[in-house]
Amino acid sequence: MCGIIGITCGSEPRESSHGVLDVLVEGLARLEYRGYDSAGLAVVGADPAAPLWRVRAADGTHSLDVVAKRADEAPTEATAGIGHTRWATHGRPNEGNAHPHADCTGRIALVHNGIIENHVELADELIADGHTMASETDTEVLAHLIEANLAADPSRTLADAVRASLPRVRGAFALAVIHAAEPGVIVAARRVSPLIMGIADGAAFLASDIPAILGLTHDFFVLDDDRVAELRPGSISVTTLDGTAAEPKPLHVDWDLDAARKDGYDDFMDKEIHEQPTAVADTLRDRVLPDGTLVLDEVRITNDELAAIDNVFVVACGSSFHAGLMAKYAIERWARLPVQVDIASEFRYRDPVLDSRTLVIGVSQSGETVDTFQAIVEAKRLGAKVLVISNVVDSSMAREADAVLYTRAGPEIGVAATKTHVAQITALEILALYLAQARETLSPTEARDLLSAMGALPGKVADAVARAGAVHTVAEAYRDASAFIFLGRHVGYPVALEGALKLKEISYLRAEGFPAGELKHGPIALIEPGTVVVGVATRTPVWEKMISNVAEVKSRGASVIVVADDGDDETARHADAVLWVPATEPLFSPLVDVVPLQQFAHSMARLHGLDVDRPRNLAKTVTVE
Numbered sequence: 001m002c003g004i005i006g007i008t009c010g011s012e013p014r015e016s017s018h019g020v021l022d023v024l025v026e027g028l029a030r031l032e033y034r035g036y037d038s039a040g041l042a043v044v045g046a047d048p049a050a051p052l053w054r055v056r057a058a059d060g061t062h063s064l065d066v067v068a069k070r071a072d073e074a075p076t077e078a079t080a081g082i083g084h085t086r087w088a089t090h091g092r093p094n095e096g097n098a099h100p101h102a103d104c105t106g107r108i109a110l111v112h113n114g115i116i117e118n119h120v121e122l123a124d125e126l127i128a129d130g131h132t133m134a135s136e137t138d139t140e141v142l143a144h145l146i147e148a149n150l151a152a153d154p155s156r157t158l159a160d161a162v163r164a165s166l167p168r169v170r171g172a173f174a175l176a177v178i179h180a181a182e183p184g185v186i187v188a189a190r191r192v193s194p195l196i197m198g199i200a201d202g203a204a205f206l207a208s209d210i211p212a213i214l215g216l217t218h219d220f221f222v223l224d225d226d227r228v229a230e231l232r233p234g235s236i237s238v239t240t241l242d243g244t245a246a247e248p249k250p251l252h253v254d255w256d257l258d259a260a261r262k263d264g265y266d267d268f269m270d271k272e273i274h275e276q277p278t279a280v281a282d283t284l285r286d287r288v289l290p291d292g293t294l295v296l297d298e299v300r301i302t303n304d305e306l307a308a309i310d311n312v313f314v315v316a317c318g319s320s321f322h323a324g325l326m327a328k329y330a331i332e333r334w335a336r337l338p339v340q341v342d343i344a345s346e347f348r349y350r351d352p353v354l355d356s357r358t359l360v361i362g363v364s365q366s367g368e369t370v371d372t373f374q375a376i377v378e379a380k381r382l383g384a385k386v387l388v389i390s391n392v393v394d395s396s397m398a399r400e401a402d403a404v405l406y407t408r409a410g411p412e413i414g415v416a417a418t419k420t421h422v423a424q425i426t427a428l429e430i431l432a433l434y435l436a437q438a439r440e441t442l443s444p445t446e447a448r449d450l451l452s453a454m455g456a457l458p459g460k461v462a463d464a465v466a467r468a469g470a471v472h473t474v475a476e477a478y479r480d481a482s483a484f485i486f487l488g489r490h491v492g493y494p495v496a497l498e499g500a501l502k503l504k505e506i507s508y509l510r511a512e513g514f515p516a517g518e519l520k521h522g523p524i525a526l527i528e529p530g531t532v533v534v535g536v537a538t539r540t541p542v543w544e545k546m547i548s549n550v551a552e553v554k555s556r557g558a559s560v561i562v563v564a565d566d567g568d569d570e571t572a573r574h575a576d577a578v579l580w581v582p583a584t585e586p587l588f589s590p591l592v593d594v595v596p597l598q599q600f601a602h603s604m605a606r607l608h609g610l611d612v613d614r615p616r617n618l619a620k621t622v623t624v625e
């Protein structure tokens, strides 16, 4: 879950456009969504006899600021450097556990994302051989293992020592290493955890994620599993672990740097909420022909195979799971296929019943979430067809799947998913219609009406986004409330779950989502005067029942906020406050209804003075179980 970065650009780089330290600090700032418990960097100079220079800090969300200030003390002749922003897994978030980790000599420094599963066994061996471990992390053993392999054969280069070390390592890693004796060289390697590299203007660089090095190039290379790369100024050479030359895979990315900057917004979450109409429009783009045929060229499953599918599973975590729940209604209604939606971490351990007629849809913004990744690996093992919905081109899950449907939301930096969530709902709705088309389960008139309603969605989402001021006024009225219950029915139920998740994760307020019909089976006991209930009450087929549930909580003293269609005074009559949205076809309504709930959570967090982009304890990409 950590972020790593590295750059090499020869001597005197601080005078050049891509100074080592500037690139490291800027890149780490753009990687902080991967974790921000601590930060650090290390650089080597031009003189092989000189020591390497390292700085680390563990000051919560200020860690990188501390590191950036101390970067002024670095040697001006830095030729290559590596940096890290951490989300602690093994070892507390303190300076000693911050990366880069060093070997006993202090001349090797290493950053790592992933988990070294056999670190205890390796540490025991290394300690028995006289090494001293300075941290509680799983990572540090790698620096000592490389040190030992260098010492074992003085003719070895750093890359040779990394190749000699990795066969001993179990687990997942993307790592970058520098050695004071090899100025201008970074050695990188990966297994499972993502790592991309690039070359531009005489420099070579690497990162765990694209946003970190956007602005330096749009053309990247992806390092395959169990490959070792040697980066020198302007060149990258790759080998397998036995030293055989290998080619990295090229990857072109259209995202631009502005997308990874705040662009005048106070925080990324606000910016990304405003980008939602574009995310929806871009995800629809080129996928509906003028005659209404849906084209999903990238879905490499034939129409015959799709027609043979007789059941669907959606596996995902968090907001992506909620997008999956929303899609269940559309796929079942339009394509007449039974759909089960599973939390990915539960799916993989419960021995699910799948076969070649099962379509498993993995939904993951990052395409790297380990639980979802392992769930699709298990689904493939059991013979199912796997389709992944991901926002990141060539992500680990995209590579593992039989087919990919990309959301085109651009990079999302705020930890709370917003624009990628609505892009996922859009992609899943397209897929539902595509399945219906392949299975001929919708009449031409129904299909035409739905496609026309779909075409209007970017405009409706834009209309909803434009109402942030009104939502903020409602949030101000409830700023002192400490407990919220979100209710919904039918497609409003996953919207309620998403509203509650957004509120709890960025404002740290108690917020639970329930299916409104389930209220009487227990949760209604929570209602007392002052409890705030947020009801998703737009006009779905179960609107009347939803209104009865709203009336029940109101009569027990709850303060009620409803999400309601424009002009629906009947719904408003039951509420203390209304979050108005433009009306849309019920199965598309989650796309619009979720917007005021994102804005409500955003306003509450801001009113409480919280850092909405970096909520405590969270990381954007969860690559540990």
Ligand code: F6R
Binding pocket: 317, 318, 319, 320, 321, 363, 364, 365, 366, 367, 368, 369, 372, 415, 416, 417, 418, 501, 502, 505, 620, 621, 622
């Ligand atoms: C919530 C949020 C998380 C993610 C979850 C899955 O705002 O962002 O719940 O949705 O960690 O992440 P991906 O979609 O990358 O698999």
